[in-house]
Amino acid sequence: MFLATKDIEQQLTVLLRRANRVHLSTQHGDVALERSAYAIMCQLADEGPQRLGVLASAFGLDASTITRQVQVLEAAGLAEREKDRLDGRAYLLHLTLDGREVLKQARDHRRGRLERALSDWPEADLVEFGRLLKEFNASIERLPDA
Numbered sequence: 001m002f003l004a005t006k007d008i009e010q011q012l013t014v015l016l017r018r019a020n021r022v023h024l025s026t027q028h029g030d031v032a033l034e035r036s037a038y039a040i041m042c043q044l045a046d047e048g049p050q051r052l053g054v055l056a057s058a059f060g061l062d063a064s065t066i067t068r069q070v071q072v073l074e075a076a077g078l079a080e081r082e083k084d085r086l087d088g089r090a091y092l093l094h095l096t097l098d099g100r101e102v103l104k105q106a107r108d109h110r111r112g113r114l115e116r117a118l119s120d121w122p123e124a125d126l127v128e129f130g131r132l133l134k135e136f137n138a139s140i141e142r143l144p145d146a
Contacts, residue, residue: 034072037072037078039059040059040069040073041073041099041102043055043059044079044093044095045103049092049093050092050093051091051092052066052067055093078095078096078098078102079093079096080096081093
């Protein structure tokens with residue numbers, strides 16, 4: 001098991017470097033998204049409107065950090081806060097129509113790059129790779145923070 005986890009850790013390091021390269025190469029169009037902005041926008045698109053505390057927890061960040069990142073999205077008109085209908089004291093952050101369009105363009109571009117990178121993979125391998133990544137992410141999510 002040690003050798004396998006050593007190889008996985010090394011490949012994760014490579015993956016993170018490559019992911020950064022993909023991020024940099026897909027900042028195009030009228031709005032160049034910072035990595036944190038893209039991640040927050042994906043979270044909102046995938047999980048729906050959220051309180052800032054929930055976003056901070058999802059990313060393992062403190063409230064002040066997520067607030068600064070969200071303020072950039074709000075200033076760009078990509079996200080906005082509205083009162084929580086269930087708790088009038090709280091606010092939910094959601095993507096604006098412009099935010100959804102910018103995110104769609106960024107995701108389409110990134111997915112196109114992935115399709116080109118994986119074009120010679122058999123479909124069964126792609127399905128299995130996706131399944132294993134999902135399982136890996138779930139395993140990481142179950143780890144305690146400490």
